[in-house]
Amino acid sequence: MARKKNYEDNDVIEKATELFWRNGYENTSMSLLESTMGINKFSIYSSFGSKQGVFLQSLRCYRNKLSPVVIKLKHSNNGRAAIKQYFYDCLATYTDAICSKGCLMSNTRTELSGHVNGETNAEILNEIDSFVQYQKQLFIDKLIFDGEDTISATKKANYLIIAKQAISGASKVHSLHEINDFIDITFSSI
Amino acid sequence: MARKKNYEDNDVIEKATELFWRNGYENTSMSLLESTMGINKFSIYSSFGSKQGVFLQSLRCYRNKLSPVVIKLKHSNNGRAAIKQYFYDCLATYTDAICSKGCLMSNTRTELSGHVNGETNAEILNEIDSFVQYQKQLFIDKLIFDGEDTISATKKANYLIIAKQAISGASKVHSLHEINDFIDITFSSI
DNA sequence: CTTATTTCTAACCATTCGTTTAGAAATAAG
DNA sequence: CTTATTTCTAAACGAATGGTTAGAAATAAG
Numbered sequence: 001m002a003r004k005k006n007y008e009d010n011d012v013i014e015k016a017t018e019l020f021w022r023n024g025y026e027n028t029s030m031s032l033l034e035s036t037m038g039i040n041k042f043s044i045y046s047s048f049g050s051k052q053g054v055f056l057q058s059l060r061c062y063r064n065k066l067s068p069v070v071i072k073l074k075h076s077n078n079g080r081a082a083i084k085q086y087f088y089d090c091l092a093t094y095t096d097a098i099c100s101k102g103c104l105m106s107n108t109r110t111e112l113s114g115h116v117n118g119e120t121n122a123e124i125l126n127e128i129d130s131f132v133q134y135q136k137q138l139f140i141d142k143l144i145f146d147g148e149d150t151i152s153a154t155k156k157a158n159y160l161i162i163a164k165q166a167i168s169g170a171s172k173v174h175s176l177h178e179i180n181d182f183i184d185i186t187f188s189s190i
Numbered sequence: 191m192a193r194k195k196n197y198e199d200n201d202v203i204e205k206a207t208e209l210f211w212r213n214g215y216e217n218t219s220m221s222l223l224e225s226t227m228g229i230n231k232f233s234i235y236s237s238f239g240s241k242q243g244v245f246l247q248s249l250r251c252y253r254n255k256l257s258p259v260v261i262k263l264k265h266s267n268n269g270r271a272a273i274k275q276y277f278y279d280c281l282a283t284y285t286d287a288i289c290s291k292g293c294l295m296s297n298t299r300t301e302l303s304g305h306v307n308g309e310t311n312a313e314i315l316n317e318i319d320s321f322v323q324y325q326k327q328l329f330i331d332k333l334i335f336d337g338e339d340t341i342s343a344t345k346k347a348n349y350l351i352i353a354k355q356a357i358s359g360a361s362k363v364h365s366l367h368e369i370n371d372f373i374d375i376t377f378s379s380i
Numbered sequence: 381c382t383t384a385t386t387t388c389t390a391a392c393c394a395t396t397c398g399t400t401t402a403g404a405a406a407t408a409a410g
Numbered sequence: 411c412t413t414a415t416t417t418c419t420a421a422a423c424g425a426a427t428g429g430t431t432a433g434a435a436a437t438a439a440g
Contacts, residue, residue: 002416003406026216027305030398041399042418051398101304110300113362114291115217158371162364166356172303174352181348189379192386193436220428230389231429241428 009047009057012037017058017065021104024111025055025124052124059127062104066093073138079146083139084187087164091179094171105131106168136161143190156190199237199247202227207248207255211294214301215245215314242314249317252294256283263328269336273329274377277354281369284361295321296358326351333380346380 019036020028030051034040039047048054069089076082094100101107105128112121139160143153163186170179209226210218220241224230238244259279266272284290291297295318302311329350333343353376360369 002408002414003418004408005417022304024304029396031396040419042401042420045399046417099304109363110359114212114214114289155371156375158364158368159375162356162360162368162372163353165359166352169300169355169359170352173299174348178348178352181345182352185346185349185379189375192384192438193388194438195387219426221426232388232390232431235429236387 005043007039007043010061012039012044012047013054013057013061016054017061017104020055020058021062021101021107025108026111052120055124056127059104059108059124063131066090069093070135070138073142076142079142079144079148080187080190083142083160084183087167087183087186090164091167091171091183094168100171102172103165103168106165109165110169132161135164159190160186195233197229197233200251202229202237203244203247203251206244207251207294210245210248211252211291211297215298216301242311245314246317249294249298249314253321256280259283260325260328263332266332269332269334269338270377270380273332273350274373277357277373277376280354281357281361281373284358290361292362293355293358296355299355300359322351325354349380350376 015037016033019032023032030041030044033044033051033054037044044054048057069086072089073082073086076085090103094102108124109128109132112125115121136157139157140150140153143156144150148156163182167179167182170182205227206223209222213222220231220234223234223241223244227234234244238247259276262279263272263276266275280293284292298314299318299322302315305311326347329347330340330343333346334340338346353372357369357372360372364372
């Protein structure tokens with residue numbers, strides 16, 4: 001018995017995700033969110049509570065975008081080769097027509113870690129950490145699948161987690177040629 | 191024929207450097223600079239012109255802090271081993287009593303690249319790029335010293351530049367144990 | 381001591397930030 | 411049509427941002 005919303009939460013979060021991805025968390029203002037999402041502040045706050053609320057939804061939207069690539073890795077029938085392909089698949093998602101935006105989760109982790117207001121952003125960082133941990137376990141499984149023992153698989157997974165984060169950062173600064181050099185040598189050593 | 195300043199530029203820049211290093215560029219406000227540098231805004235602006243001016247001086251201060259480690263690499267009598275030692279030396283500078291701050295230049299590059307106001311920060315990014323380029327050439331020289339040919343030395347230098355940036359980022363998020371795994375495997379492949 | 385010049389303090393500037401709110405517009409239920 | 415409820419517009423909130431400025435305090439030169 002009231003007026004109806006004239007927008008879908010999923011639609012506007014999709015646009016917010018793209019914006020956060022391109023600009024980062026702090027550098028995305030509520031006014032910019034207003035114009036990009038196409039709804040005004042009242043609607044944003046009544047639907048998502050706060051800027052952080054919008055961002056948390058955007059993080060989930062980003063995980064959905066990524067999930068086909070993750071599932072492809074999970075269901076693959078080889079180890080190292082599948083992980084290397086996963087690196088290339090992720091790199092492809094980082095880059096759009098205009099420029100490379102890196103990985104939203106890696107970007108956010110480097111942006112927010114080290115900020116003093118740790119309590120405020122704890123929920124965001126937990127969400128990201130859980131994905132990183134999931135990814136690491138996937139790497140371990142695949143390396144064990146390739147015949148590695150648990151100890152060396154874990155050590156190599158630590159290496160790969162950091163290498164993958166490096167690709168996100170490097171994609172925004174270095175040429176594709178340099179990044180391909182990086183991926184090549186990364187997988188020549190494990 | 192006038193009053194004398196009661197502070198040394200070098201002294202206050204030293205404090206500003208520490209602050210920028212810990213907090214990042216955007217997250218360091220002029221008020222915070224005031225209290226940390228121990229002089230007020232008027233003095234800051236009359237000595238350094240702008241917030242960006244303070245930061246540029248801080249970048250040079252940071253390069254000075256780093257220079258013994260760089261010189262040690264430059265004058266070393268071996269190749270790969272010296273680069274690996276350089277990685278450990280740099281990692282040591284990233285960490286103080288409280289926490290790991292990463293590399294000020296890497297931090298700044300990831301913070302400012304991707305921001306739309308590219309023109310404003312161009313001077314800062316140029317300063318950083320020049321150091322990265324210098325570092326890359328040093329890596330190439332050391333690899334050639336170790337008997338590598340120019341082409342493969344360049345490819346491996348691309349790899350090392352990205353790996354070193356990764357260490358800066360990882361030092362703020364990952365455990366020392368994970369980072370040691372990363373450095374170990376990084377140098378096992380080149 | 382007087383004067384010219386510089387550094388200091390402290391208040392102030394416009395702008396932007398994330399967030400809130402009063403009231404108009406819309407709509408389903410009675 | 412009336413009424414209760416929700417969504418909308420648009421203005422405003424206090425706090426914080428980078429940057430400026432008027433005038434007092436200090437000091438070297440004459």
